[in-house]
Amino acid sequence: MTEKFSKIALRMKSNVIRELLKVTSKPGMISFGGGVPDPDTFPRFEMAEISKEILENEYKLTLQYGSTEGDPILREEYISLLKRESGIEGIDVDNLLVTVGSQSALDLISKILLDEDSIYFVSKPVYLGAASAFSLRSDRHVYMSLREDGADIDEVEQNLQEIENRGELNKVKFIYTISNFHNPAGVTMSLEKRKRLVEIANKYDVLIVEDDPYGDLRYEGKPIDPIFKIGGQERVLLLKTFSKILSPGLRLGIVVGNKTIVKKMVTAKQATDLCTPSLTQRIAARYLQRYDLLSQIEPTIALYREKKDLMLAELERSFGSMEGFHWTKPEGGLFIWFTLPEGFDTAEMLERGKAANILFVPGEAFSLDNTCNNSMRLSFCLPPREDIIEGVRRLKKIVVEYGKEKNLL
Ligand SMILES: Cc1ncc(COP(=O)(O)O)c(C=O)c1O
DSSP states (O other): OGGGSOHHHHHOOOOHHHHHHHHHTSTTOEEOOSOOOOGGGSOHHHHHHHHHHHHHHSHHHHTSOOOSSOOHHHHHHHHHHHHHHHOOOSOOGGGEEEESHHHHHHHHHHHHHOOTTOEEEEEESOOHHHHHHHHTTOOEEEEEEEETTEEOHHHHHHHHHHHHHTTOGGGEEEEEEEOSSOTTTOOOOOHHHHHHHHHHHHHHTOEEEEEOSSTTOBOSSOOOOOHHHHHOTTTEEEEEESTTTTOGGGOOEEEEOOHHHHHHHHHHHHHHTSSOOHHHHHHHHHHHHHSOHHHHTHHHHHHHHHHHHHHHHHHHHHHTTSTTOEEOOOSBSSEEEEEOOTTOOHHHHHHHHHHTTEEOEEGGGGOSSSOOTTEEEEEOSSSOHHHHHHHHHHHHHHHHHHHHHTTOO
16 A cells, blocks of 8 residues: 555654653653643633633634634734734734644645755754654755754854855755744744844845744743844744644644745645634634733743743752753743763663653654754653652663663763
8 A cells, every 4th residue: 555655655754752642641651751731721711711602602703614814803913912922013914824733834834835855944953843844845954053042053154155155045945943942952042143044044045934832931031032023024934823822722823924925825725724723713812802811821931930940950950960961941931952971862761761651752853864862852841840850850760770781871
């Protein structure tokens, strides 16, 4: 049967994190694996009330097909949210497309922009979902190394210059970046780097895809202007989502960008799913009208801040004095990137983790070439406090046992 599969289907790989989710429910398991929000943060009673109202009173719309572009009320509300949240102005509903989560937006971007010989820039480590969407169409990625203040922009420029020198600049389609609290690395791009990135993208005429699911989940420090605000809609395509601030089950993402690109994505979406569910779009729209989302998420921010601080403290307690062990200290988002000395293979260690009831995502899941083997992604948002403490204890035990066995410690 496999001989019937398309070339694209043959390139598809099962997502390691989705596989991990299957063992998460094993009794006694502590998971630092999936980046799934804490369900107690979902405003379920408010959403239940809205759902009842709109199902009874707006059933002609909410139970019907909707436009591919998305619910006009949701798009209007989102425009005012973007203005309040980051001072983004000068956009109207035609700059916005509502997708089935940002994941679907990544897939649409891949469809409308990438050919087999197209070149695109991604960070190393890279967000797995983006890597899967882009690499299906083209394997010509260029890596951007990540530093504490975001991607190495000098390296980006050097690579663009080299590509121009060999006459392939027209093949470069976009630079994909997660500006705030990177998944998996936890780092945030500084304002200075955002400005430089825009300058370079202008110079070489390359689109920037700014994926920002976590920007509102800031626990420390001051918000930084989105790259979209600096570069404008002609240069930057901004991806937002309700997954981490309302609920991922709604499956709602928002694309903000140049109208020609948005229109092409609309056409591509027609072939994918016709429209994003009308019901969940209207739930989110009415929620935005009724509540101030940004103040509603304050308790979530407080909860995640505490969990993040706890995990950082536990890592420090367990690994602080061990040479060659280091980890990022995110100011927001859901992830810490934990790097072990060379020689530690976190994919191999995961098997021991499963047996010892502790899950994490091996670093190799975030590379397109099976590298990052001595790192792992730790997510602190879901486990309760006592599990964070116990989980890091189990992790330490595995690390020490593995390290001794392989003569790495
Ligand atoms: C960087 C990034 N982009 C996109 C997504 C996809 O989010 P969703 O499809 O739930 O909107 C995620 C989810 O974890 C993510 O971390």
